[in-house]
Amino acid sequence: MDNREANERILAAAEKLYYRKGFAAVGMDELRTAADVSLRRLYGLYPSKTDIVTAVLARKHTEWEHGLTQAVAAAGNDVRERLLTVYGYLEDWFCSDGFRGCAFINAFGELGGTNPAIAQIIREHKAAFQSYMNGLVADIGGSELLAAQLSILAEGAQTTAAISADPRVATQARAAAEVLIGAALAR
Structure with a gap:
């Protein structure tokens, strides 16, 4: 998986989770799991939750x-x-x-x-x-x-x-x- 695909997975998962559960309720680990990317890749693309x-x-x-x-x-x-x-x-x-x-x-x-x-x-x-x-x-x-x-x-x-x-x-x-x-x- 390249960074473009990982980025799309992260953003799609974040959008869905934030909208359903709330921005504050969703942690990085839950987002990583939903996006099916490694925590390292997640933080490499988005160093902070504010960035996401x-x-x-x-x-x-x-x-x-x-x-x-x-x-x-x-x-x-x-x-x-x-x-x-x-x-x-x-x-x-x-x-x-x-x-x-x-x-x-x-x-x-x-x-x-x-x-x-x-x-x-x-x-x-x-x-x-x-x-x-x-x-x-x-x-x-x-x-x-x-x-x-x-x-x-x-x-x-x-x-x-x-x-x-x-x-x-x-x-x-x-x-x-x-x-x-x-x-x-x-x-």
């Missing part, structure tokens, strides 16, 4: 951005529908097997207070989402305030869906978004 968490969050960020932009692009040219597609994307995610909330929110809850580097990565991810929403809202002629409100709806939906195990939260958030958009554009 950072790599997992980078993968999740790329996955999130790719999935969201693909869904929005598939919505066609109607700028309002493209914006509302964000909530459809959330609903699809909430309905997926094993949905346990946003990995970034989970990581922040577990590690954000004790690991400033991880907290910064999470803040950057959330800022990137806000920036994306700013662009979608600007396309319909809305303000940054509207974009912030719609982002809060999306973020709140992620947390509520994880706690309630109810994917309908995304539909409720979309309905609230439609009201906010309508009110903002009527002014």
Whole structure:
């Protein structure tokens, strides 16, 4: 097994374990076993747990951005529908097997207070989402305030869906978004 294959095994196992059990609960030995790599190779590729968490969050960020932009692009040219597609994307995610909330929110809850580097990565991810929403809202002629409100709806939906195990939260958030958009554009 080369380092590229070992790296993929480690990151895939870490992502699965962290999402299912939590970032703090998974030790390096459990990760080594799940990835089926030696402890020496694990530490050779990732000298610290922070390094692995950072790599997992980078993968999740790329996955999130790719999935969201693909869904929005598939919505066609109607700028309002493209914006509302964000909530459809959330609903699809909430309905997926094993949905346990946003990995970034989970990581922040577990590690954000004790690991400033991880907290910064999470803040950057959330800022990137806000920036994306700013662009979608600007396309319909809305303000940054509207974009912030719609982002809060999306973020709140992620947390509520994880706690309630109810994917309908995304539909409720979309309905609230439609009201906010309508009110903002009527002014």
